[in-house]
Amino acid sequence: MAVDIPGLVAVVFFYIVILVIGIWAARKSKKVEKKCVGSKSEVTIVGGRNINTIIGVFTMTATWVGGGYIMGTAEAVYTPTQGLIWALGPFSYVINFILAGLFFAKPMRSKRYVTMLDPFQRRYGNIFTAALLVPILVSDLLWVASILNALGGTMSVILGLSSAMCIIISSAFAIIYTFLGGLYSVAYTDIIQLIFIFVSLWLCVIFLLLGPAVTDVSWPTHLNQTNGYTWMGESVWLIPSIAKFFADNACALGGLSYQALYQRILSSASSAQAQVTCYAAAGTTFMMGIPSVIVGGVAVSAGTDENWNQTDYGLPPPADRGEAGRILPLVLHNLTPTWVSVLGIGAVAAAVMSSMDSALLSSASMFTQNIYKTTLRKQASERELQWAIRISVLLVGLVGTALAFGDDSVLAFLIVSGDLLYCLIFPQLVCVIHCRKANTYGAIAGYIIGLLLRLLSGEPLLGIPPVLLYPGWREEEGVIEQCFPYRTLAMLSSVICITGVSWLVEQGFSRQIIPRSWDVLGLFKEKTEEAEEKAFPQENYNRNLNTKL
Structure with a gap:
C-alpha cells in the first residue's frame, strides 16, 4: 500500500500542535510550582489542586475515551460472537463515574490524598502497598499497549505506514509532553484532543450514513443472514449474554481502581467539584461512544449487502479475515472519502494520546509518591522527586510501547486491563475507604x-x-x-x-x-497497650515509674 502523503502531513501537523500545547502547559506548571508553598511534586501529580470544573470534565472524559474505547467499542459491535452488549466501555464507564461521584470522590478528596494508594499506605504500610502497585502497574501497561495498538492499526490501514512506525512516533510525542509538564500538560492537551475527537468522529459518521455503501441499517433488529447475528449480539445467546454482561462486565468496577480517575478527583479544588466532575464525565463519556457503535453497525450492514465487494478491500469481509479489531479504520478507509478517513485517524490519534499520557503519569505518580518517597529515598528532595516522576514516565512509556507490538485485538488488552483491577484492587479500595x-x-x-x-x-x-x-x-x-x-x-x-x-x-x-x-x-500490640492504660491507669503509672527508677 502506498503512503498517503497528504494524510501523513495532516497527522504530523496535528501532533506538532499537541506537542506545542503540552510545552506551553509545562511552562504554566513551572509558574505554579514557583508560587506553591508546599510540595512541588504535588503540582506535577495533582496540578496544585486548582484544576477547575470545565478542565476537569474535559481531562476526565479524554482520559477514558482512548483508542481502546473507540476501536474496542466498534470491534465489539461488529464481531459476530459479541455485539453491542459486549461493548464494555459505554455502559461500564457510566456506572463507574456515577459510583465514583457517590462513594469515592468525597472521602478521597476531603482527606487530601495525593494518589489512590495513600489510604492503603496509611493503614497497611509500605510492603502491602508495594504489592498492590504490581497489578495496577501491569494494568496501566496493558492500557498503554491497547491504545497504542489501536493507533498503529488505524494508521497502517489509512496512511499506508507500518504499524510499528506509527506506534513508535505516537508514543514518543505522548511521552515527551507528559515528561515535561505532568498533569498540566496532560489536562490542557486533553481539551484540544477531546474537541477534535468529537467533531471528527461525528463528521465521519455523517458521511458513512449518507454514503452509497450503506443501504440498509435497521437499528437494532437488522439480521445478518450470512453470519446469523445482529449488531446487538448473537441472537441465540442474547438473554444469557445480557445477564452475564451486567453481572460481570457492565458492572465491572475496575475503572474505580484507576489512578487516572483519582488523579482528576484529587486535582479538584473541592470535594463538591470532584463529585460534579464525575457526574458530568459519565454523560460525556457515553456520548463519545455513540459514533463507534454506529461505525460497528454500519460495518454489519455493509457486510450483509456485500458492499465490501464494491471497495478495494473486497470480500470476504473483515470478520472472516480475523480483522475485526481494525474494523473502525477499515470502514473509514473504504467507505468514506480520503479526507474524511484522515480526520478519523486524527480522532483515534487524539484519543490515544489523551489516554496514554494519563496512564504514564498515573503509574509514575504512584511509584514516586508511594514507593520512592516513602521507602527507597525518604530524604529525597523535591527536585529529585520530580525527576523520579519523569524517569518513571519514560520507563512506563517504553514498556507499554513494546507490549503494543503483540496482539491485534484491542478489546483483549482493554478487558484484561480492567479485569486485574476489578478482581484485585477494587475490593481492597472499597474496604480501605468504607470499612474501618x-x-x-x-x-x-x-x-x-x-x-x-x-x-x-x-x-x-x-x-x-x-x-x-x-x-x-x-x-x-x-x-x-x-x-x-x-x-x-x-x-x-x-x-x-x-x-x-x-x-x-x-x-x-x-x-x-x-x-x-x-x-x-504488630498490628494489635499498640492497641492492647492503649486499652490496658485506660483500664488500669494507676497500675501502669507505677510500673512505668519503677521501670525508670
Whole structure:
C-alpha cells in the first residue's frame, strides 16, 4: 500500500500542535510550582489542586475515551460472537463515574490524598502497598499497549505506514509532553484532543450514513443472514449474554481502581467539584461512544449487502479475515472519502494520546509518591522527586510501547486491563475507604483469594484454559467459555475475605484467643497497650515509674 502523503502531513501537523500545547502547559506548571508553598511534586501529580470544573470534565472524559474505547467499542459491535452488549466501555464507564461521584470522590478528596494508594499506605504500610502497585502497574501497561495498538492499526490501514512506525512516533510525542509538564500538560492537551475527537468522529459518521455503501441499517433488529447475528449480539445467546454482561462486565468496577480517575478527583479544588466532575464525565463519556457503535453497525450492514465487494478491500469481509479489531479504520478507509478517513485517524490519534499520557503519569505518580518517597529515598528532595516522576514516565512509556507490538485485538488488552483491577484492587479500595475494621491480615487474605479465583477461572482472550468450571460453561471448537460471572465472584469473595478475616483476627487478639506472639505484623500490640492504660491507669503509672527508677 502506498503512503498517503497528504494524510501523513495532516497527522504530523496535528501532533506538532499537541506537542506545542503540552510545552506551553509545562511552562504554566513551572509558574505554579514557583508560587506553591508546599510540595512541588504535588503540582506535577495533582496540578496544585486548582484544576477547575470545565478542565476537569474535559481531562476526565479524554482520559477514558482512548483508542481502546473507540476501536474496542466498534470491534465489539461488529464481531459476530459479541455485539453491542459486549461493548464494555459505554455502559461500564457510566456506572463507574456515577459510583465514583457517590462513594469515592468525597472521602478521597476531603482527606487530601495525593494518589489512590495513600489510604492503603496509611493503614497497611509500605510492603502491602508495594504489592498492590504490581497489578495496577501491569494494568496501566496493558492500557498503554491497547491504545497504542489501536493507533498503529488505524494508521497502517489509512496512511499506508507500518504499524510499528506509527506506534513508535505516537508514543514518543505522548511521552515527551507528559515528561515535561505532568498533569498540566496532560489536562490542557486533553481539551484540544477531546474537541477534535468529537467533531471528527461525528463528521465521519455523517458521511458513512449518507454514503452509497450503506443501504440498509435497521437499528437494532437488522439480521445478518450470512453470519446469523445482529449488531446487538448473537441472537441465540442474547438473554444469557445480557445477564452475564451486567453481572460481570457492565458492572465491572475496575475503572474505580484507576489512578487516572483519582488523579482528576484529587486535582479538584473541592470535594463538591470532584463529585460534579464525575457526574458530568459519565454523560460525556457515553456520548463519545455513540459514533463507534454506529461505525460497528454500519460495518454489519455493509457486510450483509456485500458492499465490501464494491471497495478495494473486497470480500470476504473483515470478520472472516480475523480483522475485526481494525474494523473502525477499515470502514473509514473504504467507505468514506480520503479526507474524511484522515480526520478519523486524527480522532483515534487524539484519543490515544489523551489516554496514554494519563496512564504514564498515573503509574509514575504512584511509584514516586508511594514507593520512592516513602521507602527507597525518604530524604529525597523535591527536585529529585520530580525527576523520579519523569524517569518513571519514560520507563512506563517504553514498556507499554513494546507490549503494543503483540496482539491485534484491542478489546483483549482493554478487558484484561480492567479485569486485574476489578478482581484485585477494587475490593481492597472499597474496604480501605468504607470499612474501618479492615486490617492488613484481612487485606492480604483477600488479595490472595481474589488472585487465585481469577487465575483459576481462565481467560479465553489470552488463551488461558480454566481450571474451575462454573455452572453453565460451554465448549466451542475446543475453547471453554464460562457463562457464569466469575469476575464478580472473585471480587465479592475478596471483599468477604477482607472483612471476615479482619474481624476474626481482631476478635482473636483482643479476646486473647490468639497468642499475642502470633501478631507478626504488630498490628494489635499498640492497641492492647492503649486499652490496658485506660483500664488500669494507676497500675501502669507505677510500673512505668519503677521501670525508670
